[in-house]
Amino acid sequence: MLRTLLSTLSAALAFSAPLVAAQDITSNATSLTGTWSSGSGAVVTGPSFADPMNNDRPFIYPSNTGISYSFTDDGYFEMAQYRFNANASRPDCPTAVVLWQHGTYALHPNNSLTMDPSPFAMDGRVQTQNPCSPTTNVLTEFAQFEVWNSWKIGIDTNHAAYALQAVDVNGKKPRMFLTVRPPTMLPTASLTGIFNGSIPLSP
Ligand SMILES: *[C@@H]1O[C@H](CO)[C@@H](O)[C@H](O)[C@H]1NC(C)=O
Ligand SMILES: *[C@@H]1O[C@H](CO)[C@@H](O)[C@H](O)[C@H]1NC(C)=O
Ligand SMILES: *[C@@H]1O[C@H](CO)[C@@H](O)[C@H](O)[C@H]1NC(C)=O
Ligand SMILES: *[C@@H]1O[C@H](CO)[C@@H](O)[C@H](O)[C@H]1NC(C)=O
Numbered sequence: 125m126l127r128t129l130l131s132t133l134s135a136a137l138a139f140s141a142p143l144v145a146a147q148d149i150t151s152n153a154t155s156l157t158g159t160w161s162s163g164s165g166a167v168v169t170g171p172s173f174a175d176p177m178n179n180d181r182p183f184i185y186p187s188n189t190g191i192s193y194s195f196t197d198d199g200y201f202e203m204a205q206y207r208f209n210a211n212a213s214r215p216d217c218p219t220a221v222v223l224w225q226h227g228t229y230a231l232h233p234n235n236s237l238t239m240d241p242s243p244f245a246m247d248g249r250v251q252t253q254n255p256c257s258p259t260t261n262v263l264t265e266f267a268q269f270e271v272w273n274s275w276k277i278g279i280d281t282n283h284a285a286y287a288l289q290a291v292d293v294n295g296k297k298p299r300m301f302l303t304v305r306p307p308t309m310l311p312t313a314s315l316t317g318i319f320n321g322s323i324p325l326s327p
Pocket of ligand 2: 152231232233235275
């Protein structure tokens, strides 16, 4: 898939006259639909990252930290994140944080994008692991409304990939690259409802 994208892009770049700047983020080069992943692409939404109804092993830890977002063209999003939080008093004890949620998103005329986990609020999970704390492993539900004040998609010629730059209240988020389209996601439905039998699995 990536290979196909790369060759498509190389072909497009070879035949279009002007050289695209290394980080041309001046317009939406493509649609938001798909799976986007930061850095080396270690964190990707979908079943390779999260198994939220499995309390014993709700996450498959990626090889590296990062963030990932997926969007469908019918209004659903999924988010995955793996990071370390530094501990100033114990520099040898960073806390590992993995989190996952899904829900619906909306695009607004002022170019903001909002993501609302409330339709599936019981599905999201966050797990923290502090190797130096007596309670080393804590798993709780997670549902956090998220706002991107703005976002743009350009072409990054260094990576030969579509690049998504989102800006939230803290400033620029890590740039993410289009990994796969259509997106890799868990079912865009209440997993809690499917799991507890209140929503039928298939028609
Ligand atoms: C953009 O629009 C959204 C949705 O209407 C709103 O919540 C947000 O405050 C607006 N942002 C700005 C900077 O006006
Ligand atoms: C990118 O696309 C979104 C959704 O169509 C639109 O709201 C936004 O204005 C576009 N941004 C730019 C810079 O074209
Ligand atoms: C830092 O580590 C200590 C020892 O494990 C722990 O008690 C404390 O809560 C940690 N602080 C933060 C901010 O995580
Ligand atoms: C089953 O899932 C539904 C949908 O998320 C939820 O509203 C309901 O509270 C759940 N019931 C139980 C017993 O967990």
